[in-house]
Amino acid sequence: MPVSDANALLGAGDTALASPAPRMEVRGLDAFFGKVHAVKDVSMAIPEHRVTAIIGPSGCGKSTFLRTLNRMHETIPTAYIRGTVHLDGEDIYAPGVDAVSVRRHVGMVFQRPTAFPTMSIRGNVAAGLGVLRAVGERFDVEERVEEALRRAALWDEVKDRLDASALGLSGGQQQRLCIARALAMEPGVLLLDEPTASLDPISTEKVEALVHQLRDGVTVVIVTHNMEQAARVSDQTAFFLHGEMVELSPTSDLFTRPRDSRTEAYITGRFG
């Protein structure tokens, strides 16, 4: 899709969602793996009901940054961060905040589909719900599963075989299943880590369309290798290079009149 089409699409979204309050706010964030300084002094506001895209070449720290937003970063031995990340005004790294409960509010979908192979389709979508029930939430599992599958635009394809193995689905369906599994938790923020990197073009298109729909109900942050994808689905885009955030602009601006020469070099294909 040419960039101008994407702009038309985004223009409508921008006016409908004028200056929303930031859902997440990152200030002075540094992320490390032992001595390796992977993310350097990044500050970013992530507005509610918007799609924020993060682009940049391999190894620029964009995935690491994404993983600090739901405290997945620290599950790797020797990994730690400095700085603050606020979710709805609350610091998720404050002492006494449980990383596990942060992840219930900030969902995540990975590069490769990670359907649980021993579970049915229904079982996969409901996989996280036991956790919610354990903390005292009450809800109808069947309803939640159906709603999540509908939001992930997968319901019509799987409604007749909810008890079949999730591995019978195609790669693209599995990835939407993973999105459904994350949505079933009803997170406020959904993090997508290169969700279409392992998918064919048709599946990619479906996932992209889905991302665009999702922002009405959830704040989305998407890391992507693919600049056209960022242009198509996002409202604001951040460009990362060597662990630093070079530029954060409304998507239409970043791709048409980048402020930084490095951004321009990257989006015009001169490196990366």
Next chain:
Amino acid sequence: MVDEVRAGASGEAENTPTEPPRAGIAIHGGGAGDRIYSVVITVFALAVPALLLLIFAVVTNAAWPALKTFGFGFLTSSDWDPVNDVYGAAPALYGTLVSSFLALIIATPLALGVAIFLSEFAPPWLRRPVAFLVDLLAAIPSVVYGLWGIFVLIPILRSYVMPFLRDTLHLGATPFFSGPAYGPSMLAAGVILAIMILPYISAVSREVLMAVPRSQREAALALGATRWEMLWGAAIPFARSGIAGGVILGLGRALGETMAVTMVIGNRQEIAASLLAPGYTMASLIANQFTEATSDLNLSALMAVGFVLFVVTLIVNAGARWLVWRTSREAGI
């Protein structure tokens, strides 16, 4: 080419033609060497199943007189009377199955616990030494286990464990823990077997748990699972067919184990419901009586016990493998 040179140097393949001149990419060279190589390895590969069939044939042949004489009654009769030449292997068959399953019941949770601790929770500095020591249990000779069983395990069982099970927990009211506590018993055999098979189950479970992809673990963690929920919700289900494989390996070891069991089980030709009572296993029966077998029928009866042990091991292994295959096929992995 390198293979040819090596084969020629060791004198094993004198028919190998001299190396063709190296002209560009050899697309038709080395044919003879490849053929010889493939014939040799095919022979090796077929030799093992052939050996298995040969052993099976010899055992069956030697067991035939006894099987013909006693028929199916060989499996149901408890008489083992060399004087009158009447033989029945029911107590030994029963003892083999019960002691092995008892061992599995004791060893599986322990081994799984060890594997989970080592793969998920142990600090790195503790992981290697503990894994090494657990694996070392498999290196202890069977007869040493037997001695330890006689001098350490049985006195402990007789003085503390058996009275505790029977009287303190009042399990003596059930047939399974009733009667006097002599010491040498089915329980002693089950415990010693459990210790012996624990390293196998634990090593296999540990390896398959460590092989669970990080992506599966992260998927569970990202849903807000604790480490414990991640373990039971994602890692163990993913590894379950491998863990079942480890349990089968342990069961196979337990069914055939001879020396240690013979030393602690009490060797009595009688089926008793109580685990405190002595019993017998097929392997012990053969080991104990082979040197004293006088008549041809007695020898044949022992061969028949070997035959039954062979078949039982085969059935248990095939059944367990089928179970693994079915669950993994359902899961599509």
